[in-house]
Amino acid sequence: MENKKAKKRSMTMEVCQRLARNKMAMLGLAILVVLVLCAVFADVIADYETKVVAQNIANRLKGPSAEHWFGTDEFGRDIFARIIHGSRVSLVVGLISVSVSLILGGILGAFAGFYGGRVDNVIMRVMDIFLAVPSTLLAMTIVAALGSSLVNVMLAIGVSGIPTYARIVRAAVMSVKDQEFVEASRAIGATNVTTIFREIIPNCLAPIIVQATLSVAGAILSTASLSFIGLGVQPPDPEWGAMLSGGRNFLRDAVHLTLFPGLAIVITILALNLLGDGLRDALDPRLKQ
Amino acid sequence: MHKYVIKRLIMLIPVVIGVSFLVFFIMSLAPGDTARTILGEDAPIEAIEALNEELGLNDPVLIRYGRYMVGLAHGDLGTSYKSGRSVFTEVMSRFPDTLKLAFWGMIFAVVLSIPIGIISATKQYSLIDSVSMVFALLGVATPNFWLGLMLIIGFSLHLRWFPSGGSEGWKALVLPVITLGTGCMANITRTTRSSMLEVIRQDYIRTAKAKGVGYRSVIYKHALKNALIPVVTVIGLQFGSLLGGAVLTEAVFSWPGVGTYLVNSIKAKDTPAVLGCVIIFSICFSIVNLCVDILYAYIDPRIKSKYK
Numbered sequence: 143m144e145n146k147k148a149k150k151r152s153m154t155m156e157v158c159q160r161l162a163r164n165k166m167a168m169l170g171l172a173i174l175v176v177l178v179l180c181a182v183f184a185d186v187i188a189d190y191e192t193k194v195v196a197q198n199i200a201n202r203l204k205g206p207s208a209e210h211w212f213g214t215d216e217f218g219r220d221i222f223a224r225i226i227h228g229s230r231v232s233l234v235v236g237l238i239s240v241s242v243s244l245i246l247g248g249i250l251g252a253f254a255g256f257y258g259g260r261v262d263n264v265i266m267r268v269m270d271i272f273l274a275v276p277s278t279l280l281a282m283t284i285v286a287a288l289g290s291s292l293v294n295v296m297l298a299i300g301v302s303g304i305p306t307y308a309r310i311v312r313a314a315v316m317s318v319k320d321q322e323f324v325e326a327s328r329a330i331g332a333t334n335v336t337t338i339f340r341e342i343i344p345n346c347l348a349p350i351i352v353q354a355t356l357s358v359a360g361a362i363l364s365t366a367s368l369s370f371i372g373l374g375v376q377p378p379d380p381e382w383g384a385m386l387s388g389g390r391n392f393l394r395d396a397v398h399l400t401l402f403p404g405l406a407i408v409i410t411i412l413a414l415n416l417l418g419d420g421l422r423d424a425l426d427p428r429l430k431q
Numbered sequence: 432m433h434k435y436v437i438k439r440l441i442m443l444i445p446v447v448i449g450v451s452f453l454v455f456f457i458m459s460l461a462p463g464d465t466a467r468t469i470l471g472e473d474a475p476i477e478a479i480e481a482l483n484e485e486l487g488l489n490d491p492v493l494i495r496y497g498r499y500m501v502g503l504a505h506g507d508l509g510t511s512y513k514s515g516r517s518v519f520t521e522v523m524s525r526f527p528d529t530l531k532l533a534f535w536g537m538i539f540a541v542v543l544s545i546p547i548g549i550i551s552a553t554k555q556y557s558l559i560d561s562v563s564m565v566f567a568l569l570g571v572a573t574p575n576f577w578l579g580l581m582l583i584i585g586f587s588l589h590l591r592w593f594p595s596g597g598s599e600g601w602k603a604l605v606l607p608v609i610t611l612g613t614g615c616m617a618n619i620t621r622t623t624r625s626s627m628l629e630v631i632r633q634d635y636i637r638t639a640k641a642k643g644v645g646y647r648s649v650i651y652k653h654a655l656k657n658a659l660i661p662v663v664t665v666i667g668l669q670f671g672s673l674l675g676g677a678v679l680t681e682a683v684f685s686w687p688g689v690g691t692y693l694v695n696s697i698k699a700k701d702t703p704a705v706l707g708c709v710i711i712f713s714i715c716f717s718i719v720n721l722c723v724d725i726l727y728a729y730i731d732p733r734i735k736s737k738y739k
Contacts (some may be wrong), residue, residue, distance in 0.1 A: 266451075267445075273715075274446050274449070274671065282693070283650050288462075371678070371694050390580065394588050400580050408573050412568060
């Protein structure tokens with residue numbers, strides 16, 4: 143038992159050390175830490191009521207200045223404050239929608255991989271149907287049916303991500319289900335569900351973690367896309383895609399309306415992709431070689 | 432091989448049935464009264480009831496789906512609530528514009544990404560490799576609708592080189608194609624590079640070099656052909672995101688394609704139009720995936736031999 147713990151700890155340490163050696167991954171992580179801090183302390187950085195939603199027509203379309211770092215929008219609201227509060231929306235949507243995909247897709251994939259045969263066939267054919275609809279379109283259809291709101295956007299993006307996780311988890315489960323530790327678990331009388339969730343899933347976490355990191359980036363991008371075409375987060379709530387959409391009418395005179403929210407999206411996605419790539423290399427060093 | 436193609440084509444039928452059921456079921460979850468949406472909030476209740484009856488909306492979902500499928504089997508995607516015209520006609524009148532955008536977007540992505548990926552792999556850790564990988568990373572991270580807006584600001588509003596909207600002439604195609612193709616280009620570049628890196632370290636490449644085969648021949652004849660399988664897979668998968676991206680690109684450039692029609696239909700709660708667009712997009716995606724599978728056989732004789 144002690145040995146197993148020590149080995150587990152050393153493997154985790156090894157992965158962390160490999161990740162720490164990857165400068166690009168560390169850059170991504172640093173950006174993400176800043177972003178999370180901004181989201182957590184958004185109210186301390188900029189007051190929601192006065193700077194994010196309150197309109198001030200006298201201040202409308204002001205360029206970047208010492209007072210308003212990123213300028214103001216068509217309603218005189220501070221763009222920097224809206225971007226900071228928008229990071230909350232993006233991160234929450236990213237994390238919750240990926241959790242929805244991960245939990246539902248993971249359970250389906252685990253059962254398909256573990257039981258095989260007819261169960262696998264039925265689950266995976268249903269997943270194939272989901273995969274036949276491009277994910278952005280599927281998310282749009284769900285939002286179109288349920289209506290535009292933050293919860294529906296999270297649900298839509300979460301559901302459209304289910305097949306990806308079902309496939310990954312199924313493949314991972316199939317690769318380990320015939321190993322000795324699974325047989326041992328069965329031999330001591332563990333139920334199938336216990337074996338799947340206690341023994342198999344923890345042993346195939348690597349590809350799931352990598353995919354989850356990259357999926358958060360995809361979810362943030364999808365949220366911004368849906369909001370951009372008016373199907374996502376509704377005004378006056380601050381969301382990066384919705385801010386970009388609002389800035390479209392002022393492209394000639396007020397570039398800052400579209401420039402800064404767009405940069406916020408690019409930097410966030412870039413950071414998540416760098417960390418995701420780094421994690422993949424750290425968890426499977428063969429890929430790096 | 433022919434048998435395989437026919438089998439795959441037949442397998443498209445359950446996919447279409449499944450997709451149509453999925454989308455039909457999702458759309459049936461929509462709250463509110465469709466007849467009220469069409470007639471307006473102030474419409475008398477009798478008129479709403481009559482329209483619901485006329486459209487068959489009082490029937491259970493499965494009956495409505497069955498009716499829809501019978502129509503679909505005859506090439507009928509229903510009638511748009513908004514325009515009163517056939518959805519099939521509406522979608523098909525816009526489809527060539529979307530196809531043009533997607534086709535040139537993919538050509539732009541493939542023509543640039545594969546050579547860049549090859550150069551990056553053969554000159555690993557060089558300046559050109561670093562620069563192209565930074566661009567690839569940025570390309571993946573940049574939302575295409577934002578890139579489109581930035582291109583409009585730079586090349587349309589300031590330099591006045593290209594129009595900011597419409598679909599007339601080749602100039603109108605340039606900015607939407609760059610907008611749509613950049614994300615795909617970035618993904619294909621990364622895949623080409625990593626696939627080439629893996630292949631050029633194989634023993635048979637070393638053997639070819641040792642035998643004195645020319646550099647170009649080693650790279651383009653021996654290595655590239657073997658590195659193409661994952662690249663073709665990514666190209667096929669990217670086509671799906673290209674269709675999703677086309678919706679956003681069309682919204683940015685007021686491109687008169689199926690994407691713009693889909694977004695307008697979603698906003699107008701025009702269920703038959705939304706269903707029609709998603710089904711057509713999904714069929715296109717499935718056909719592209721089929722083409723990718725067939726292409727595998729031509730690239731890799733080992734795969735072809737399985738179907739003989």
